[in-house]
């Protein structure tokens with residue numbers, strides 16, 4: 001049996017815009033009200049996904065969500081025709097309308113936490129959609145995310161889909177962005193690392209002062225229980241609250257792991273040495289590479305601006321590892337110098353590839369935010385909805401679809417235009433046919 005780590009990238013939705021919705025996410029706030037280019041955003045994402053497929057990786061796509069979210073607008077009391085609902089919301093509660101129009105589901109690292117079958121007691125691959133309760137615009141994602149995951153990984157024999165955690169701050173859960181898995185071969189049992197920003201039931205535990213900690217320890221523990229993980233293969237790590245206060249709103253802004261490599265900033269965690277020892281002990285005897293980046297080489301501000309750690313570390317079919325980085329890393333002197341050095345350190349990382357994902361970066365989402373990792377064996381890959389897997393045909397179909405339906409200019413004011421709603425629904429309806437997803441959206445039910 002062969003084993004892979006597949007990446008499922010989020011297709012950028014037709015309403016991609018800059019609304020400044022994410023307090024604590026420096027890029028989102030600083031680009032608030034900028035004009036976006038949904039067509040370019042979607043194409044940048046498709047280019048990256050296709051490039052990885054061309055490198056021999058298993059690559060899939062996850063459909064975006066229905067936005068504007070008329071269902072939520074009606075739920076909070078706006079009535080009338082669709083056009084009237086949009087119009088009233090724009091006048092009476094513009095901030096709520098913006099929240100209901102975000103294309104934030106594109107960052108599929110926040111779609112769910114995924115545990116591969118080798119780690120789970122029942123031998124199934126487990127998915128729990130993230131509840132994303134810390135941000136209104138993201139808290140409306142999990143039900144549709146669950147529908148899309150179930151339509152993509154649509155075989156109960158292999159895939160176990162859980163409901164998202166209870167919608168309360170005690171269970172704040174942001175999905176795979178705060179979760180990493182270390183392993184030898186992808187098919188062997190690994191060590192799952194859960195990184196959290198606060199403990200809901202222990203108010204005296206460290207937590208940030210300025211910005212929110214979006215993930216709780218209690219949420220991470222609940223996921224580990226649901227996924228039937230073994231304590232011997234699970235490590236909980238507290239994020240350093242000081243870096244959350246400097247804009248590290250998810251752990252994947254400061255650390256990333258792949259197989260036997262953990263790449264992280266020296267200030268990423270609390271009790272770093274103890275936690276590294278625990279990882280080593282649980283990982284067992286084979287070689288493990290901890291690549292710690294010191295502050296004197298890359299400061300926190302440079303890491304947050306360039307997204308050095310929001311890179312994907314992938315294992316190529318040759319066995320070598322490559323870093324998939326945003327071009328922003330090339331443009332930052334210290335970070336670029338570090339990436340030139342990292343391939344010489346004698347670790348499995350031998351290559352760096354740069355991709356322009358600026359439309360996403362301006363909202364605080366790098367290459368790693370745009371993908372959900374799913375380690376699978378070949379039987380499981382065969383059980384996936386094959387129309388979601390990237391190849392020449394899907395790439396060209398999706399590019400044509402984007403050209404046909406997406407605008408190349410969208411301002412926050414445009415979101416109230418009923419025409420945007422019509423365009424978005426027409427596009428998504430066609431997409432569900434193209435990817436054979438069935439009826440995953442409210443407007444299709």
Ligand SMILES: NCCC[C@H](NC(=O)CCC(=O)O)C(=O)O
Nearest residue numbers: 019020021022025028104365369
């Ligand atoms: N993993 C990256 C997630 C980025 C995402 N940004 C946003 O939602 C910004 C949307 C806006 O401001 O329009 C977030 O902060 O959760």
